[in-house]
Ligand SMILES: NC(=O)C1=CN([C@@H]2O[C@H](COP(=O)(O)OP(=O)(O)OC[C@H]3O[C@@H](n4cnc5c(N)ncnc54)[C@H](O)[C@@H]3O)[C@@H](O)[C@H]2O)C=CC1
């Protein structure tokens with residue numbers, strides 16, 4: 057710092073002190089994390105409490121919910137958060153009472169569920185998760201703050217989010233989303249490796265559809281920043297076989313590859329993606345950049361209305377909107393329809409579990 061010119065030093069001091077002042081003045085927001093005692097919960101807590109999700113000037117009160125058999129672990133996590141002496145963290149509630157957990161919360165990250173194990177089909181998880189999401193929908197409807205924004209991470213993420221929407225009719229559908237940002241980030245990472253460029257120089261990949269192996273990772277509209285200006289990724293890759301083959305299958309299968317290697321599902325990258333999702337939703341996407349989010353379909357791009365489907369979205373002032381008017385070729389259309397069809401089947405299966 058001492059080697060910086062005076063003007064830059066003053067600017068840095070001003071930025072730091074205005075952040076400190078803002079974090080003192082901003083009222084804390086309440087964030088509920090369900091399934092907090094699990095793997096992703098452990099990874100996401102310090103990210104939230106250090107401002108990675110809502111910004112470095114936003115104090116937070118974290119509500120952590122888990123089931124009674126996990127209450128001791130939840131208590132341990134609370135101790136660790138206190139011991140981390142995090143300036144933005146203004147309170148922690150660790151509870152197994154869903155009503156207390158949901159009380160006045162402004163943001164919700166839903167990790168609660170039964171994680172897929174190696175070799176296990178996602179559909180086997182359906183009936184267990186439908187029951188959890190139905191019960192938690194009612195609690196959120198009764199106790200959460202108005203305009204509360206919800207991110208469902210637990211699998212099957214799109215359909216869990218749909219069940220939540222169905223059983224919390226007073227929460228606006230636009231406030232219920234699911235996580236496909238991890239797949240989006242995987243697609244950015246894979247493309248940047250292929251082109252040997254920094255991941256921060258790649259943008260505008262798309263994940264269409266379900267957070268499952270039928271998802272369609274689409275790099276047709278992706279852009280890469282180069283020394284000669286922005287270029288279409290497609291032009292730089294110049295290999296249609298790779299774009300339509302290995303690129304798609306690697307991203308689709310990445311979750312399973314991580315389970316095979318770690319013997320448990322992705323935690324660090326899932327936690328990081330959950331923070332990215334909420335950060336961009338609340339604080340906005342940069343101009344000319346979109347991200348992928350699982351949102352309630354209104355029929356855009358010919359996708360059936362009434363399912364939670366991952367689209368490219370822009371975010372501004374806490375609202376997302378689907379990017380319109382992208383050119384869709386025949387290959388993409390077939391992939392987008394296949395993953396939509398799977399979601400319709402999942403929806404019907406979920407409804408059959410309710411009877
Ligand atoms: N959408 C995505 O990109 C990703 C989704 N996932 C999913 O996220 C979920 C969480 O993953 P992990 O943290 O690794 O699982 P985990 O098994 O370590 O944690 C789940 C936690 O939920 C708790 N839980 C179960 N039923 C509950 C209930 N009714 N109320 C409150 N808590 C309850 C469990 O006790 C456990 O502590 C899994 O469903 C996993 O498949 C994981 C990675 C990526």
Ligand SMILES: O=C([O-])CC(=O)C(=O)O
Nearest residue numbers: 171172211310311321322
């Ligand atoms: O299936 C899982 O639990 C893990 C998962 O969603 C992913 O890594 O994409």
